[in-house]
Amino acid sequence: MRRSTVAAAVGALVAGLALYGSAQAQEEPVQAPGAQQSTLRAAAEAAGKFVGTAVSDGRLNDASYSEIVSSEFSSVTAENVMKWDTTEPNRGSFNFGPGDRLVEFANANDQQVYGHTLVWHNQLPGWVSNGGFGAAELTQVMNDHITEVAGHYAGQVAYWDVVNEAFNEDGTMRPSVFQTTIGDGWIAEAFRAADAADPDAKLCINDYNVEGINAKSDGLYNLVSGMLEQGVPVDCVGLQSHLILGQVPGDLQENIQRFADLGLEVIITELDIRMTTPSDPNRLQQQAQDYETVVSACTAVPGCAGVTVWGISDADSWIPGVFPGEGAACVWDENLQRKPAYDGILAGFGS
Template sequence: MRSSRTSPRVRLAALLAGAVTVGALVTAGTTTAHAADTPLRDLAAARGKAMGTAVTGSKLTGTYGDIAGAQFNWLTPGNAMKWESVEPTRGSHNWAEADQIVAFAEAHDQDVRGHTLVWHSQNPGWLANGSWTPAQLSTLMNDHIALEVGRYKGRVAAWDVVNEPFNEDGTYRQTLWYNGLGSGYIAQALTAARAADPAAKLYINDYNVEGVNAKSTALYNLVKSLKEQGVPIDGVGLQAHLILGQVPATLQQNIQRFADLGVDVAITELDIRMNLPADSAKLAQQAADYKAVMNACLAVTRCTGVTVWGFTDSDSWIPSTFPGQGAATPYDDNYAPKPAYRAIVEALGGTSTPPTGACTAVYSVTSQWNTGFTGQVKISCAGAALSGWKAGWTFGAGQKLTSVWNANCTQTGATVSCANASYNGTVPDGGSVTFGFNGSWSGSNPVPSVTLG
């Protein structure tokens, strides 16, 4: 990681600088990793693998750009190369974000994975809602592939040519392309892509095909058939949008059987989502899951590498698509590396030094009147997490609590002891909870220092 990156603790300290008083720092039971001395991309390259991430072009500045450039050797445009992005109006093209990502990759000595040419989703309205004869549809597909692949000839190393062609039971998905052209559209698209850039690696990409099942077997049979027909096909992409604790036991076996067909395999869109909020147990399970995926790829020579579908939770598609779920990537919303990041490092043979994790408790008076006041304590964690908390302080001028919310508090003399309520005991790394109270005072109302346990 570049030395200019601001640590979570430094950012937190800056945010709290204006508070009335800062409580004692404590080390929590679960800490996350600082970035390894050796970037992920270098660790992966030493193993002959790619370590990639999907990116959003508009965010490739500041800390986001620093991490994307320093840690990964492959980039996938998350949306910038999809048909609706590059040709929103028929005959009118917008290549700005795609060009930006390709230029960024070239400036940072990275390869680009083009995503995606032929798909049932994120097509422009003029295409999706049109009435096309098979001949017209065939021409539209061929022209689109020739234009986009040709534009980036020699600059995009691999393409997800066909995306998500199968249903869960292994039958072909009913799409614009299948309904109009039959299953032959897949061979046609691959052939067109090869003609547009003979050097680019050509993939079929799908989800829920990570383990051996009906859908992955349909993909296997398709690739086998294409190979036998001489259709250009270089690899399969296993998206790997996984759920916490559900890495398929047959992942490595599945990768190997595709490799045995004579094609490469890539993990193309890895994220591992959990029910929110995150806690130390979930983050530990997620780390184990990331390591399992990495190890399965590392065990198969023709597995080219792993791409995460966004490296930071702030750029993840999960929360908007799966309400109540998230925290699916190796970095949190504030770009702090999570245990999953350390698991990737360790799988690649690197080492990382856990930071001294810390949580803080901040007491502040939010309003005050003749004989009363309202106050609050905010508990925040950076590089650490809590699965339960207690906060305490000693009033210095005879103040007394009269009511409390979001905590269970008792006062004995001047000493106040508070503990979490049943619903807010978890404070994840990068997260916070706040509880409040009313109190009485006379003469003065100095703020006390808070201890956190």
């Protein structure tokens, strides 16, 4: 609820109580509506952050779903339709229709678009992953893809995950087709191509299990530090934050701060917190506390630009399909009803 609406509501309450006389009013003093009557979007804005969600293209025609997306979030990320297998299923043949729908939706609802993702080892069309290209040709293929996709959306996308999930758990480079064919320079090459295609977009590298200070996040830190020293146009780091109930890293804020100290923006990009299913009230309260902890860590660091949750509803979550017996990771349940996690996020933003 926006401030003007809150003020009007308070005024109406005061006027109503006056009808019962001052004594009654003293017994039941008027209080401003609590944080639970705010929206995530308003709470994030008040904290100087954005709050986003991943959007399923197939759900935008669902009025209840699209109403939550439009009213609760200031940023939208395409869950799948800006990935390589959708945007360039065949070499040189591009499909921008689904991504364009999200951009139109965002424009209609005064939201920013977070582009995800230009280069990733997963959800690649077979002609890329099994193409048998040499280093020079695969570099050209990668650069052409980045040029076309980022160029198509130039001026319409605020952030791009240029490179996604490039690291092994021990901090070494994942042996993707790009790493094994092109070599260590492929990430810097991708960032330079993205910068040339859209100089105004903020360019990010994104990964999971890098929320705390560990071997993997150290590898990421060393990579981006080196790229900055080389003048590579990297602007931000995305911490995916696919977390497990009760296991938010204790050094999350410290980790956010060290990346911010490099002059980078830090973004919580794919937040969800899974549990053993079925859920119960105790687990849902722990989940709310965990969401609050994560969002509070971002709120506490000026260089943390915002938080994106990975999807709206437990019914649409990717978790059960990958982690059998686990789920209930989102902020809304299968029936699009708010869970305690919603109030946890509000509290994390200081609402």
